[in-house]
Amino acid sequence: MDFVSFLIQVLNSLQYGLLLFLVASGLTLVFGIMGIINLAHGSFYMVGAYLAFALTSMTGNLMLAIALGIPLAFVFGAILEWALFSHLYKRDHLEQVLLTYGLILIFEELRSLAVGDEVHGVTIPELFSASIPLSDNLSYPVYRLVISIVCLALAGGLYWLIQKTRLGMMIRAGSHDRDMVKALGIDINLLYRTVFALGVALAALAGMLAAPISSVYPGMGSSVLIISFVIVVIGGVGSVWGALVAALVIGFADTFGKVLLPDLAGLMVYLVMAVVLLWRPEGIFKKA
Amino acid sequence: MNSRTSTILKLAVLAGVLAFPAFGSAFYAELVAKVLILAIFAMSLDLLVGITGLVSFGHAAYFGIAAYAVALLTPKYDPASLWLALPASVLAAAVAAFLIGLFVLRTKGIYFIMVTLAFAQMAYYVFHDTPVGGGSDGIYLNFKPDAAIAGWAPFDLNEPHHLYYFVVGAMLFVYALLKLVLRSPFGRVLVGIRSNEHRMLSLGYATFRYKLAAFTLAGGLAGLAGFLYAVLFGFVTPEYLSWHKSGDVLLMVILGGMGNLVGAIAGAVALVGLQEIFTGLTKHWQLLMGLTIVAAVLFMPGGMTATPARILARINGGKTNE
Numbered sequence: 001m002d003f004v005s006f007l008i009q010v011l012n013s014l015q016y017g018l019l020l021f022l023v024a025s026g027l028t029l030v031f032g033i034m035g036i037i038n039l040a041h042g043s044f045y046m047v048g049a050y051l052a053f054a055l056t057s058m059t060g061n062l063m064l065a066i067a068l069g070i071p072l073a074f075v076f077g078a079i080l081e082w083a084l085f086s087h088l089y090k091r092d093h094l095e096q097v098l099l100t101y102g103l104i105l106i107f108e109e110l111r112s113l114a115v116g117d118e119v120h121g122v123t124i125p126e127l128f129s130a131s132i133p134l135s136d137n138l139s140y141p142v143y144r145l146v147i148s149i150v151c152l153a154l155a156g157g158l159y160w161l162i163q164k165t166r167l168g169m170m171i172r173a174g175s176h177d178r179d180m181v182k183a184l185g186i187d188i189n190l191l192y193r194t195v196f197a198l199g200v201a202l203a204a205l206a207g208m209l210a211a212p213i214s215s216v217y218p219g220m221g222s223s224v225l226i227i228s229f230v231i232v233v234i235g236g237v238g239s240v241w242g243a244l245v246a247a248l249v250i251g252f253a254d255t256f257g258k259v260l261l262p263d264l265a266g267l268m269v270y271l272v273m274a275v276v277l278l279w280r281p282e283g284i285f286k287k288a
Numbered sequence: 289m290n291s292r293t294s295t296i297l298k299l300a301v302l303a304g305v306l307a308f309p310a311f312g313s314a315f316y317a318e319l320v321a322k323v324l325i326l327a328i329f330a331m332s333l334d335l336l337v338g339i340t341g342l343v344s345f346g347h348a349a350y351f352g353i354a355a356y357a358v359a360l361l362t363p364k365y366d367p368a369s370l371w372l373a374l375p376a377s378v379l380a381a382a383v384a385a386f387l388i389g390l391f392v393l394r395t396k397g398i399y400f401i402m403v404t405l406a407f408a409q410m411a412y413y414v415f416h417d418t419p420v421g422g423g424s425d426g427i428y429l430n431f432k433p434d435a436a437i438a439g440w441a442p443f444d445l446n447e448p449h450h451l452y453y454f455v456v457g458a459m460l461f462v463y464a465l466l467k468l469v470l471r472s473p474f475g476r477v478l479v480g481i482r483s484n485e486h487r488m489l490s491l492g493y494a495t496f497r498y499k500l501a502a503f504t505l506a507g508g509l510a511g512l513a514g515f516l517y518a519v520l521f522g523f524v525t526p527e528y529l530s531w532h533k534s535g536d537v538l539l540m541v542i543l544g545g546m547g548n549l550v551g552a553i554a555g556a557v558a559l560v561g562l563q564e565i566f567t568g569l570t571k572h573w574q575l576l577m578g579l580t581i582v583a584a585v586l587f588m589p590g591g592m593t594a595t596p597a598r599i600l601a602r603i604n605g606g607k608t609n610e
Contacts, residue, residue, distance in 0.1 A: 031398065037398055037401065037402075084582070087586060091585075093343065093397065093398055093401060094337070094343055094538075094542060095542070095585050095589070097343070097345065097401065097538065098538070098539060098542055098581060098584075098585050099581065099582055099585040099586070101535045101538075101539070101581065102577075102578040102579070102580075102581030102582040102585070103578065103582065104578070105574040105575065105577055105578030105581070106574075106575055106578035106579060106582070108574060109572045109574045109575035109578065110575065112572060113572060113575070222531070226405065226406065226409050226531065229402045229405060229406060230402075230406050232402065233399055233402045233403060233406065237398060237399065263417070263418060265417065266413030266416065266417040267410055267413050267414065267417075270406050270407065270409060270410035270413070271410075273403075273406055274391055274407075274410075277391060277394065277395065277403060278391065278394075281394040281395050281399070282395070282399065283399075
């Protein structure tokens with residue numbers, strides 16, 4: 001592999017890994033703080049991609065669609081938390097697994113009823129449709145760079161939110177001791193609702209950003225869900241920082257796996273997980 | 289329900305199942321056989337989830353591995369010997385469970401759920417992405433295994449009735465075996481691990497070994513179900529190992545009620561029954577299935593087998609509404 005193709009694969013790995021981070025961060029936050037294992041998280045990614053498709057068809061502009069889609073996803077998350085997930089906090093993981101498994105079936109069929117089972121494409125906004133030439137015959141699409149930059153900015157924003165703000169302080173405290181936070185007079189229900197809605201919005205945003213490159217298709221949530229689980233496990237459940245590192249590791253393992261060992265491509269991610277778990281059964285960044 | 293009425297009820301159901309092919313159509317006999325096979329699958333998972341307290345979300349892997357094993361062991365133009373293919377398939381599943389168990393049993397709780405899922409996905413991709421088992425199209429089992437021993441055949445699995453009773457026999461075997469396991473000291477240790485693993489450890493039990501043994505046994509029995517499923521339907525696809533399959537079997541165990549085997553059987557009956565009803569109603573039957581699952585979790589804690597007792601308790605307690 002020459003340097004330019006190598007560089008392209010590195011950029012692809014980063015872009016894929018960062019996108020996965022957006023999905024996995026919501027999953028790990030919701031588990032770390034609320035103690036809920038949410039199988040339907042991949043569905044939020046799918047909802048995002050379909051929102052991008054529907055809103056882009058309506059407005060003619062992906063960026064406008066994303067601007068409209070994020071608040072919609074946030075409200076959708078808040079409603080879901082209020083209607084269903086708030087009843088799950090005191091249930092065991094088994095029932096959470098079951099209920100959210102049922103939700104996957106519901107979301108898939110509602111999607112099928114609403115928009116059918118065809119594969120849809122979403123066009124890249126004109127502003128970002130160019131490619132940067134890297135050599136005589138290789139170039140890198142600007143849109144992928146934009147995704148990476150947006151995801152990096154969001155990762156930074158998330159770090160700032162959790163480590164530096166008052167809301168972040170409550171989130172960290174809430175993950176540590178729910179009853180103490182409640183006793184301090186903080187509205188824990190509102191806090192949980194916000195965190196859940198934030199997680200949904202992040203997953204949906206990942207779906208919206210990915211829509212132009214991966215296209216929009218039935219069942220697109222489930223592969224992302226399982227990879228996100230792997231990321232959460234490798235990173236250590238509840239650790240956002242761990243999710244970032246693990247997402248990048250998986251991004252590289254998957255991208256380079258496809259190039260170097262195409263026969264093992266599907267397995268690569270899980271092999272990485274197996275090795276990490278042999279080394280540290282509770283993930284790289286297990287919370288104390 | 290006291291134990292005597294429960295025994296009579298079980299025997300009545302068994303008599304119904306045994307007499308079924310004489311009255312029901314071939315279609316329904318196949319459906320009952322399918323339910324019985326899934327009941328084996330669900331009971332094998334119940335050994336982990338309900339009895340040992342290990343929530344495996346990748347149980348379809350062992351089901352699928354055994355199904356592929358029998359398909360791959362069957363020559364293209366000849367049947368395989370049942371007496372070779374059956375133990376080999378079950379063994380393949382048990383060995384896979386043993387090896388995967390070495391990894392996954394190092395983790396606990398939510399990690400265990402996710403890691404079993406991830407390992408099952410790994411197995412799924414082995415069959416989905418490589419040409420070993422025909423890729424995503426799967427593989428046909430052209431001939432059902434041959435039961436002949438040195439030229440003499442006690443039964444013929446190509447005969448639907450023979451196959452049906454073979455499945456019934458396997459189901460009874462698994463039920464009896466797991467009942468025995470539950471009563472044995474080994475089974476008591478597993479129950480002890482579910483309620484308090486630390487206590488079992490401090491009592492001097494090497495709990496990891498017990499869990500690994502349970503995981504391997506459950507994998508082997510799931511393999512028996514997979515073997516029968518492949519023989520009944522004559523083809524195998526990667527979907528047998530998919531996480532939807534793992535979800536379905538977990539659903540059977542939980543909906544039916546955990547830890548008492550009968551619940552797992554009831555769950556298999558309920559799930560296949562609902563599937564049949566819903567697919568008859570609409571193309572979008574999974575929507576109804578999803579709504580049923582959500583409603584069951586919210587309103588039916590403890591599963592179906594716990595529900596009569598809950599209703600009775602409510603009546604006796606004098607409370608008529610929530």
